[in-house]
Amino acid sequence: MKPIAERLTRYSNKNKVIHIDSIMDVGLRKLVEDREILKSVRSALHLIDPNLEILIPRQVDDTEKQFKRYLQHQFGLSINLSELKEKYPAKYRKIQRFGKPSEVLTRWGLAYHYSTTIRESDIKKSLNKYPSHLDNISLYKLNKKLYYAVKYYSSKKGIPVTEYLNSLRE
Known part of the structure; x- marks a missing residue:
């Protein structure tokens, strides 16, 4: 699966998320859409880079991991919790369902920061x-x-x- 994962890396965005819609190679796309193969591809991607994720909107293997992929796709590897709480309160509350937001993001391997005006x-x-x-x-x-x-x-x-x-x- 590693060769397939390596071919998929070129479709990742700056946030290290490979969205299914961005995969132009029909063969690769078919492989990724297969749920059994997808598990192996995800493990191979994590061996290449632990932050690489594949986001397939209609295929949820784990709700927490799927939500992490959406956040990473939208906000990147470092999330401003102050901005998230202010501008996206529903997403902030959803993070709170999994635990304390800063601890959840750390557990997911994402960095977090706050909007502070006083250093x-x-x-x-x-x-x-x-x-x-x-x-x-x-x-x-x-x-x-x-x-x-x-x-x-x-x-x-x-x-x-x-x-x-x-x-x-x-």
Whole structure:
């Protein structure tokens, strides 16, 4: 099956999904449409590249894997969860059926990120606008977005928010 899988790779898009409609070779298309052969072709494709998928809209072998293929086909190998939640709430809710979205995407082998406007490097500059004796409660009242960014990066480092704020001021 590996030679067939190698021939199919040229039909993959930038998101590493081979949609059945993009396969122009009639022989290859017939092989892929056969459910028994498709299992072997999928395994051979995963040996070539673990992210390669074949998407056949009307053939569902596993609902979770099929949904992963649709997401990968539409959004690529890295999915912005903030954008997905905002612009495609039905798809976001469907991911939630399988578990926590970030964990589900990781389990599927896809990367995820969020739309953040405040990077860790920008937090220190933003904090300079506020007095040095500012604690996390006051920061929350003055600028919630900055507070949540500080809280996120402090939890990422495994330290309390106040300790993280103090480390930024040094």
